[in-house]
Amino acid sequence: MSIRDWPVAERPRERLLGQGAASLSDGELLAIFLRTGVRGRSAVDLARHLLSRFGGLRGLLEADQPCFNKELGLGPAKYAQLQAVMEMARRHLGEHLNHSAALENPSGVRAYLKAQLRHEKHEVFGCLFLDTKHRPLAFEALFHGSIDSANVYPRQVLKRALARNAAALILCHNHPSGNPEPSQADIRLTLRLRDALEMIDVRVLDHFIIGDGEPLSMREHGCFFSDPL
Structure with a gap:
């Protein structure tokens, strides 16, 4: 049976308009994106x-x-449309974050960084550069690695911080495995970058690890200012 033959109150598009997108299941939201089915479906x-x-x-x-x-x-046109929708969502999160200082909007920072990195199949290390009032200047993905590691060069991080005239920054990287727990290598890298950036008066406010669920804050995790074992 075609969706056009369903009762109006049961059609996904009409339900979205009347009750909001949150009321729909994943399948119903995807159906609205697809717009049409195929023969027999x-x-x-x-x-x-x-x-x-x-x-x-x-x-x-x-x-x-x-x-x-x-x-x-699912042809090339649908793939292009989906990528465009996802990129618009990322930019929307970025614009929302730009209206407030990063430390005043921790949930916005988490959502933005997750949107930037969670979909990556390999490890990616990035920085969110901030001004003197901790407002975002720019996000850059600086290093791309293998499925389980990325080579991060402090010198390059310092160069980009100076180029952006950043007063502070937030480090981030993803764990493609989905487990956001920091490794000893993550802790050592964070402390190394913190110490190097202090020499040019740039503060490292936090280091987020993006995995499944909420991004992990290394500051909140208690290992941000502690030397690794």
Whole structure:
């Protein structure tokens, strides 16, 4: 049965307009994005099939183009549309963060950094550069590594901090495994960067590790100012 034949109150688009997007399931939201189904499947049926194939919404959103385009109903145009939607969401988070100082909006910082790095399949190290009032100047992904490590060069971090005229910064990197617990190498790197940046009067406010769930703050975790074992 086509969605057009459903009762109006049960159609995903009408429910979204009447009750808000949060009231819809992942499948219903995806169905609105897809707009149409394929032969023998409504948009909702196709959406549920795709979520099953990709193991959920995250798997679909993070799929590369060859894997995405293998599925019936998902061509290059749909892939381009999805990437555009995701990039708009990242920029929206960035604009929201820019309206306040980073330390006044910790949830916004976490959401922004997670949007920047969680989808990465390999380890990426980045910096959120801040001005004297701790307002964001720019985010840069500085180093890309293998699936379990990234080579981070303090000299390059210092150069970028000076180029941005930053007074402070927030370090971040992702753990593709999904486990955000800091390793001893993470702690040593944080202390090394903190000490190096202090020499040019740039404060390291925190180091976030992006994994599954909420990003982990190394400052809140209690290892930010402690020497590693």
